[in-house]
Amino acid sequence: MSVELHFNNQRRDVAPGVSLFDYAESLGINVPTSCRKQGKCKECVVEVTEGLDCLSARVPAEKHLKGNFRLSCSCRIVKDFSIVRCHTMRRGEMRIERDALHLPGGNQKLKLDPAVTRDGDRILLDGVEIARSTGPIHGLAMDLGTTTVVLRLLNLETGEVVADASFENPQRFGGSDVMSRIHYDTEEGGHLLQRTLAGYLTHAIGEFPADPRTIYEMVVAGNSTMRDMFFRLNVHSIGQSPYRSITELEMADGHRPTTSLAETAKKLLLPLHPQARVYGLPIISGHVGADAAACMLAVDIANEERLIAIMDIGTNTELILGNENKIFAASCPAGPAFEGGKISCGMPGLPGAIEKVRLNADGSFSTQVIGGVPPEGICGSGLIDLLSELLRHNRINALGRFENSEDRIVVDASGDQPVYFTESDINELAQAKGANVAGLRVVFDQYGLRFEDLDIFYLAGGFGRHLNVESSKRIGLIPNIDDAKILQVGNASVEGACIALLSRTKRAELESLVKRVTHCRLETHPDFFNYFVEGCQFNPVESSNALENSTQIS
Numbered sequence: 021m022s023v024e025l026h027f028n029n030q031r032r033d034v035a036p037g038v039s040l041f042d043y044a045e046s047l048g049i050n051v052p053t054s055c056r057k058q059g060k061c062k063e064c065v066v067e068v069t070e071g072l073d074c075l076s077a078r079v080p081a082e083k084h085l086k087g088n089f090r091l092s093c094s095c096r097i098v099k100d101f102s103i104v105r106c107h108t109m110r111r112g113e114m115r116i117e118r119d120a121l122h123l124p125g126g127n128q129k130l131k132l133d134p135a136v137t138r139d140g141d142r143i144l145l146d147g148v149e150i151a152r153s154t155g156p157i158h159g160l161a162m163d164l165g166t167t168t169v170v171l172r173l174l175n176l177e178t179g180e181v182v183a184d185a186s187f188e189n190p191q192r193f194g195g196s197d198v199m200s201r202i203h204y205d206t207e208e209g210g211h212l213l214q215r216t217l218a219g220y221l222t223h224a225i226g227e228f229p230a231d232p233r234t235i236y237e238m239v240v241a242g243n244s245t246m247r248d249m250f251f252r253l254n255v256h257s258i259g260q261s262p263y264r265s266i267t268e269l270e271m272a273d274g275h276r277p278t279t280s281l282a283e284t285a286k287k288l289l290l291p292l293h294p295q296a297r298v299y300g301l302p303i304i305s306g307h308v309g310a311d312a313a314a315c316m317l318a319v320d321i322a323n324e325e326r327l328i329a330i331m332d333i334g335t336n337t338e339l340i341l342g343n344e345n346k347i348f349a350a351s352c353p354a355g356p357a358f359e360g361g362k363i364s365c366g367m368p369g370l371p372g373a374i375e376k377v378r379l380n381a382d383g384s385f386s387t388q389v390i391g392g393v394p395p396e397g398i399c400g401s402g403l404i405d406l407l408s409e410l411l412r413h414n415r416i417n418a419l420g421r422f423e424n425s426e427d428r429i430v431v432d433a434s435g436d437q438p439v440y441f442t443e444s445d446i447n448e449l450a451q452a453k454g455a456n457v458a459g460l461r462v463v464f465d466q467y468g469l470r471f472e473d474l475d476i477f478y479l480a481g482g483f484g485r486h487l488n489v490e491s492s493k494r495i496g497l498i499p500n501i502d503d504a505k506i507l508q509v510g511n512a513s514v515e516g517a518c519i520a521l522l523s524r525t526k527r528a529e530l531e532s533l534v535k536r537v538t539h540c541r542l543e544t545h546p547d548f549f550n551y552f553v554e555g556c557q558f559n560p561v562e563s564s565n566a567l568e569n570s571t572q573i574s
């Protein structure tokens with residue numbers, strides 16, 4: 021009598037009665053914990069993708085978990101002859117954008133001016149001694165996304181990247197988008213989401229080839245919700261109209277001079293040097309957060325004469341448009357579809373994800389899978405290719421309906437389970453795309469620009485880096501402009517966080533820059549809904565005729 025257990029893609033036949041945590045340990049899998057299986061720390065969350073009904077009943081310690089999330093220390097397999105598949109919230113190494121490309125503000129050209137310096141064996145933070153050491157001086161930059169987390173460890177004396185890491189944001193058990201997380205954080209209390217993330221960060225930092233106590237500063241970029249939650253602030257106000265961070269409200273009331281944040285690593289449960297500072301980059305406004313601010317630093321928009329746009333496609337897509345004279349920004353609530361969320365066989369860009377798709381003349385698909393392993397699902401760049409190919413071969417129409425009377429399309433059946441695609445998946449992607457297109461149109465209209473007026477269109481983010489430009493233009497995810505103007509730059513947000521970590525001058529520049537950005541509030545724009553409906557269709561996005569009639573903001 022045994023159970024077939026698949027834990028983080030490792031398979032073992034096990035006997036019932038033992039906790040999932042114990043099985044994980046026997047497989048050599050690191051499950052985050054700081055209570056050693058006592059049901060107290062709530063860090064050992066796993067997602068059960070098959071065999072949920074083969075597990076013991078939920079215990080009171082799990083009352084904060086819904087759906088297929090369980091505490092691995094508190095649930096046992098209780099049914100024989102069953103199959104259970106589960107994984108920790110960090111399923112594996114995601115594709116890391118080690119170097120951002122084509123960025124004018126890259127840290128190679130940066131004059132080093134970090135907040136942490138050395139004077140003999142004295143380590144100084146803003147000129148004040150915080151430690152004595154002759155060892156290296158490290159800093160940590162983090163891009164904290166709703167779906168992914170990217171870390172870079174830097175040597176602050178040389179500017180070199182010492183190590184990096186990335187993983188899925190383990191806060192998914194609180195929902196896949198920012199509104200669900202705000203709701204969860206507000207309802208549950210106890211900073212569970214932050215504590216879980218801190219547990220995963222502790223593991224990631226522990227795997228770096230450096231003593232964590234040599235890390236004296238950390239700079240955090242992230243959307244307003246992720247950033248504020250990480251700093252253990254109340255995020256309730258970001259989820260309510262007019263959608264403002266508590267730091268914005270306090271600044272408006274004169275209680276703080278900036279929306280940036282500073283806290284000790286200890287308070288945030290991070291295993292850095294005890295005197296290390298964690299600095300949260302300033303936000304722009306509302307949902308246009310510190311990640312958008314970091315992107316501005318990465319592309320050096322403060323010193324840019326050309327007209328540029330930055331689009332960082334994610335669960336919340338950030339849009340920035342302008343140059344040194346005038347900058348507009350917006351945040352589009354696209355949802356997680358383009359990151360694989362809410363899609364039948366969707367998954368992040370991990371090994372096993374189909375990342376490229378081609379539909380052949382005989383109706384079969386050719387696919388490319390990350391890591392060259394059997395396919396388990398399809399990630400965002402694969403979804404865009406798939407939509408584009410289905411359109412190109414008239415298998416779907418511009419409304420996203422299957423032209424044949426099929427209820428699903430099997431893209432690849434060579435793995436354990438077939439990877440397929442449905443009309444409801446298309447609907448999710450259409451809505452995500454609609455929000456992005458509406459955001460683009462509103463920002464360009466308000467600025468008084470046509471898409472073709474741009475000099476450069478930066479596609480930022482891990483997702484933007486890997487998507488196929490031709491496919492993206494065909495389905496209407498990005499404007500139909502000259503390919504030569506489109507630069508896929510990778511993770512500009514973490515790049516901006518690195519720049520802020522290495523340069524106090526640039527940090528100060530950003531503090532004043534965010535205050536002169538005009539925030540385009542999409543939710544109150546009269547044309548937003550029409551643009552959204554139009555944007556849900558799979559057609560190339562051309563400049564809007566509405567420009568002549570639009571009210572420009574000067």
Ligand code: FES
Nearest residue numbers: 057059061062093
């Ligand atoms: S190990 Fe702490 S709650 Fe499970």
